[in-house]
Amino acid sequence: MSPTTSEPEPGLRERKKAATRQALHEAALRLAFEHGPENVTVEAIADEAGVSRRTFSNYFANKEEALxxxxxxxxxxxxxxxxxxxxxxxxxxxxxxxxxxxxxxxxxxxxxxxxxxxxxxxxxxxxxxxxxxxxxxxxxxxxxxxxxxxxxxxxxxxxxxxxxxxxxxxxxxxxxxxxxxxxxxxxxxxxxxxxxxxxxxx
The missing domain is CATH 1.10.357.10 (Tetracycline Repressor, domain 2)
Structure with a gap:
């Protein structure tokens, strides 16, 4: 069987997902540390991580999960x-x-x-x-x-x-x-x- 170029793609996608999830987590921690958890919103976390609010929802249900x-x-x-x-x-x-x-x-x-x-x-x-x-x-x-x-x-x-x-x-x-x-x-x-x-x- 000849090798295909599609095999590495799932691994790459998973790495990208893990990187996004980690970036959101770190953004949530930074904002909570700077402003207090009660003053942090999902929108602020998404902005801090450079992603959309919808993207945040693909990874976490709320800010507590991200934290x-x-x-x-x-x-x-x-x-x-x-x-x-x-x-x-x-x-x-x-x-x-x-x-x-x-x-x-x-x-x-x-x-x-x-x-x-x-x-x-x-x-x-x-x-x-x-x-x-x-x-x-x-x-x-x-x-x-x-x-x-x-x-x-x-x-x-x-x-x-x-x-x-x-x-x-x-x-x-x-x-x-x-x-x-x-x-x-x-x-x-x-x-x-x-x-x-x-x-x-x-």
Whole structure:
């Protein structure tokens, strides 16, 4: 079969879509940081990113989705790393190992990202969107834990408890670290918190 020139096109289209989505996310963060989330409109985000209002709607349903897109991407990466953990590991061990690998890969948190994240988390109008973003990951983590527990958790209650606890520890640890900036890096704080919380699941 002779090669065709159409095969690379889907990859290029996807890269362009990803670039547009990222540009909208960054524009939303910039504007929210400069003017406050309550003063940012979808139209302003689209203008800042150099696209139309219709284009914005093709990628995000509202400004909250655009603001939390980065968090969603990081969570999807974490969920993928959880799925890659050896099946022999107990659920909490697999979650902790995935989190450690995730934060090692993430590296030092960018100061600008820290400032923007602190602002977003403080704003009451964004609290529901933040919770919704974490809820999407909780379902994925719960399904992975349930697969590891198997018949020992027929109703899936233990799986949901483990997933919810794991994500709550990460979320609270991050919020504390962003607000108080203790003299430790984030993963050191999160690792100790996960060890404490995991005692009942090991």
């Amino acid at each position: 939390f897109y980065g968090d969603l991407q990081r969570m999807r990466l974490l969920a993928g790393m959880i799925r890659e953990q050896p099946r022999a590991l107990a659920p909490w061990e697999a979650l902790t190992a995935a989190a450690e690998g995730f934060y090692e890969q993430l590296g030092d948190l960018d100061p600008e990202w820290i400032a923007r994240s602190r602002m977003v988390r403080r704003h009451p109008s964004l609290a529901a969107a933040q919770v919704q973003t974490f809820a999407a990951l909780e379902r994925e983590v719960s399904a992975e834990v349930a697969a590891r527990l198997g018949p020992s958790d027929p109703w899936g209650v233990r799986a949901q408890l483990i997933a919810a606890t794991f994500l709550a520890v990460l979320r609270v640890s991050l919020n504390v670290w962003l607000e108080r900036r203790p003299e430790v890096n984030f993963w050191d704080l999160a690792r100790d918190s996960l060890a404490d919380a995991g005692c009942g699941f090991v």
